[in-house]
Amino acid sequence: MSSLQELPPRTLRPVLTWNGVFLGARKALVLIPGLVVFAVAFGAAASAKGLSLLEAVLMSAVVYAGVSQLVAIELWRPEWSWGAIAGLAIVTATVNARMVLQGASLQPWLAPYPRLVNALHLFFFTDANWLIGTRYHADGGRDLGVLVGAGFIIWINWVLATVPGYLLGSLVADPRRYGIDLVMPIFFATMIVPLWRGRRAAVPWIVAGIVALATAKLVEGYAFIITGALSGALVGAFRDDRA
Incomplete structure (x- = not known):
């Protein structure tokens, strides 16, 4: 301490x-x-x-x-x-x-x-x-x-x-x-x-990254920033609520 x-x-x-x-x-x-x-x-x-x-x-x-x-x-x-x-x-x-x-x-x-x-x-x-x-x-x-x-x-x-x-x-x-x-x-x-707070806390980061990459491949422009951020935030909020 x-x-x-x-x-x-x-x-x-x-x-x-x-x-x-x-x-x-x-x-x-x-x-x-x-x-x-x-x-x-x-x-x-x-x-x-x-x-x-x-x-x-x-x-x-x-x-x-x-x-x-x-x-x-x-x-x-x-x-x-x-x-x-x-x-x-x-x-x-x-x-x-x-x-x-x-x-x-x-x-x-x-x-x-x-x-x-x-x-x-x-x-x-x-x-x-x-x-x-x-x-x-x-x-x-x-x-x-x-x-x-x-x-x-x-x-x-x-x-x-x-x-x-x-x-x-x-x-x-x-x-x-x-x-x-x-x-x-x-x-x-x-x-x-x-x-870094361990593998459990990394799940929202991973989800945000996957959604952002998929959006970037499918949609032109910078929509991947919005979809990645929102998906990661929702997953993080859901996991925190369950915890």
């Missing part, structure tokens, strides 16, 4: 300190190489779709949505209709729906803080610092600065790495030739390793 868990309950009250911010930043450093390659992939894809360097960097800085940015770029088109905009919104909302559950899992930790503080750190909220935060919280940590620091350092590197990715994309005619399109699935595959 960690020393934090051995402290009296009054010392575990929610706090936000600079020490926590620096600790979160240090914890995130190990993820930076993979995230940089991920951002480079986005920058290259943005260049291939005809976005300007400024547009690509602004998307990384303001939208800051990782996989949703890559999905949006894949669906990007020179001319837009309301139907195309609606389709893009539905797909990206489905991809980001996981954030609802991730945020809910941290709600007991975040609830005591002012809305302004939560709004600030939730802007920097990603899968990576959620994973860092949940493991830190499970070990007894309560300093919200860990989430803020991890999120901020990841955001900085994401924005900066978009630039070389964009420049690379302008030089490489086909990014897929160099395996850049594999960055996203590899990154998320490694992210779920610490969440």
Whole structure:
């Protein structure tokens, strides 16, 4: 058991300190190489779709949505209709729906803080610092600065790495030739390793993968994201209810 868990309950009250911010930043450093390659992939894809360097960097800085940015770029088109905009919104909302559950899992930790503080750190909220935060919280940590620091350092590197990715994309005619399109699935595959809870818990993942692959073979476009996510969620909910 960690020393934090051995402290009296009054010392575990929610706090936000600079020490926590620096600790979160240090914890995130190990993820930076993979995230940089991920951002480079986005920058290259943005260049291939005809976005300007400024547009690509602004998307990384303001939208800051990782996989949703890559999905949006894949669906990007020179001319837009309301139907195309609606389709893009539905797909990206489905991809980001996981954030609802991730945020809910941290709600007991975040609830005591002012809305302004939560709004600030939730802007920097990603899968990576959620994973860092949940493991830190499970070990007894309560300093919200860990989430803020991890999120901020990841955001900085994401924005900066978009630039070389964009420049690379302008030089490489086909990014897929160099395996850049594999960055996203590899990154998320490694992210779920610490969440492994045995074979029983893997069933929803397997079902989601099979349904997504079948949908991708049968239906054009990105319907596989929606069907895979919904099928995995339903199987997980059903198994949890029976348990």
